[in-house]
Amino acid sequence: MKPFPKLHLWLILPFVLTLIGFSHYWTGFSEATFQWHLHGLSATAWYIILIAQPWIYHHRPIHVHRKVGMIGILLAGIVIASALSVIKGNLLQPEQSPLFEVRYSLSLLDFMFITGFMVSVIAAIWNAKNTPVHARWMISTVFWVLSPATTRLSFIPLGMIYQPKEFSDFPFSWADVLTWNQALIVLVLVFLIILDYQKEKKIYFSYVLVAISQLSAILILTGLKDSAWLISVLNKLFDL
Incomplete structure (x- = not known):
């Protein structure tokens, strides 16, 4: 049986x-900038393919899974x-x-997260023949x-x-x-790591890497x- x-x-x-969580983008769709449209629509399409791919893997020939995967790679590049x-x-x-008071540290996190996203996509391609990995x-x-x-999303019930x-x-x-959300994500990842270890006696580096980063x-x-040095570095990096 396929996993x-x-x-x-x-x-x-x-x-x-x-x-x-990003409902404000959809409700204010006509007012969003081009870069937000490019990011929002490509990320949405990427998510749809991510959901579809496991189903395709189980119910369609493998060459269909691979062709859809190529589209996903293109979308991932646009997302990044x-x-x-x-x-x-x-x-x-x-x-x-x-966000004003922490806009630079938040931007550093966004940069770190999108870099990690890119690493995961590349690693997934590299390990395409090793299905569990x-x-x-x-x-x-x-x-x-x-x-x-x-x-x-958290601010909706909090509001x-x-x-x-x-x-x-x-x-x-x-x-x-x-911070609360980061901690919750770490807990979910720890649960997945424990689940894998119980079933397969393995710890997958992909989950560990994300957990440490979170x-x-x-x-x-x-x-x-x-911090002043962070403001200086990002201003230079993004030519501000």
Whole structure:
């Protein structure tokens, strides 16, 4: 029996969370900039292919899976390239934005996450003939880019609870909520690592790499913040 027969169903969950988390993009679709459209639409298409591929693997000839995978590689490249443009835009947040105080450290995290996403895609391609390893590298792409969506999603119920007139009325910051989401993602990854070890007596590096990176993101956000040297480096990197 082929592995992961119901993986496509599990992958629908982070896709829905991401759609809801970035609902402001869809509700303000006509007002979004070109780089946001390029990033948002390519990322959505990538997610759809990511969900479809396990189903195709189980129900269609393998050459169909490979052809769809080639389309996915192209989309992944667009996601990565457009993310860099979005990061530059995030550095130009207005002072009234809730992200303003940590916009540089958040941009560093975004850069780290999209780099990790790229590494996972490349590693998945490299291990295409090793199905268990290939699949887990593909699954790991979800966790690299999940927290920006779930952090935004978290503010929907939090807004219902606290009903702030201004964002500053919340008893916590954007960084606090992102930290909680990073910790939750690490817990999910630890669960997957334990599950793999129980079933196969193996620990897959793809999950470990993402988990370590998510933990380091918490340290970057809470410890580094918008340090002067980080501001200088990113301003030079993005020619600001």
